[in-house]
Amino acid sequence: ETVFVHDLEKPLALEKVKHIVAVSSGKGGVGKSTVASNLAVALAKLGYKVGLVDADIYGPSMPKMFGCEDASPYMVEVGGKELIEPVVKYGVKLLSIGFFVDPDSATVWRGPMASNALKQMVEGGFWDELDFMLIDLPPGTSDIHLTLVQTVALSGAIVVSTPQQVALADAVKGINMFESPGIQVPVLGLVENMSWFTPAELPDNKYYIFGKEGAKKLADEKGLRLLGQIPIVQSIMEGGENGSPVALDEDSVTGQAFIELARNVA
């Protein structure tokens, strides 16, 4: 049973949302969703009101990353309109395509359906007051990206990449898309994920297995901010798998990395 709202005349849902920020990546698997989930939690920890829209239609991972796969949002009536009440977890208001569809069938969605679903979540959610609405986009530069920039007044976009050349090359395409004359969404900065590997038993050692500071160099070249560098740490992966993002533990080294990222974004 889908609960998408149709034919909303005006995005009532967004009246009290201060900043809408897209989290994007050129390539899949670089940790975009991991960054988006931890950034959302970290912003909430800093006291901001945060919403997160999981628009990664082809692989919605937020229900798992937030440990709420069984949640099913219900409808509320607000000002004579039916809106979707987001699921609230760890202080973050969450809507994911994963709440509405069987994850196995999401992969066969056509572009327009996917774009419509995104619009329904953004404009049809009962977000109320938010300082930040983060939108976790699918990787790449597709129809859904165009729909988003055409229908939602984005404050800016964050681009996530690993330091590896192939990931950076695709990140450039993403940056160029946002900065293109027809789109003109400010790129707030880059996040370098998987910057180095640190084994648990050697906490002071850094191994630059995807190359050193690739995203930092790209940020310098493009005149963009490097918003954060996130190491590869087993607990970051486990936090995603277990539904408890590492940013919940602000005393941990990994938690701090995301808190610092959140400070730079805010």
Ligand code: ADP
């Ligand atoms: P994307 O959204 O770009 O496809 P994900 O966030 O799903 O990428 O991450 C891909 C995989 O890498 C996941 O298994 C995730 O747990 C893991 N991962 C991402 N970032 C890190 C990190 N910094 N340290 C350890 N594992 C990570």
